[in-house]
Amino acid sequence: MNDSLKIKLGITAGIINCIAWYFISKSLTYYEVATIDKYRAIITMALLVLGIVLVILFQRKGNRGFLEFKQAFKSGVLYTLFLALILAIFSYLYYKYIAPDAIAFYLSEAKKQVTETIKPEDVLNFEKNVKDFFSPFKMFMSTIIFGIIISLLVAAIFQKKNPTMPFSEN
Secondary structure, three states: OOHHHHHHHHHHHHHHHHHHHHHHHHHOOOOOHHHHHHHHHHHHHHHHHHHHHHHHHHHHHHOOOOEOHHHHHHHHHHHHHHHHHHHHHHHHHHHHHHOOOHHHHHHHHHHHHHOOOOOHHHHHHHHHHHHHHOOHHHHHHHHHHHHHHHHHHHHHHHOEOOOOOOOOOO
């Protein structure tokens, strides 16, 4: 399996995830940020696991049933990289243009709930942490980290070394 197919599958999975994210937010309201993010995370994990397994199985099938761990891991990470890139770009566009006030609304609601539990001087730090939670960079990095972990596990499960003949000088 060549790298272009892995890239296409990663981009396709990213687009599927973005479309699902958009329709979930349309079926709820843009202001239900926590619920939308929960469903988006579930879809992302499902697409990561399914996509990495498929990419590695296709890679193994293309190698006549044999696959080194390194090749399998590389395939999974390449798929993950493009899925994460598409998600990060859409995250930026979503919170910048589609639902620009959703984070502000979520932040105000969260501040109402925690005003009794945090000190007034910690409010700015709390706001910064909530805003950072929705950053495209965080989405990119968290998707990459989960993808690397899943790629390691799936590569370890599906690796199969090509049997070699022992070398003999006789």
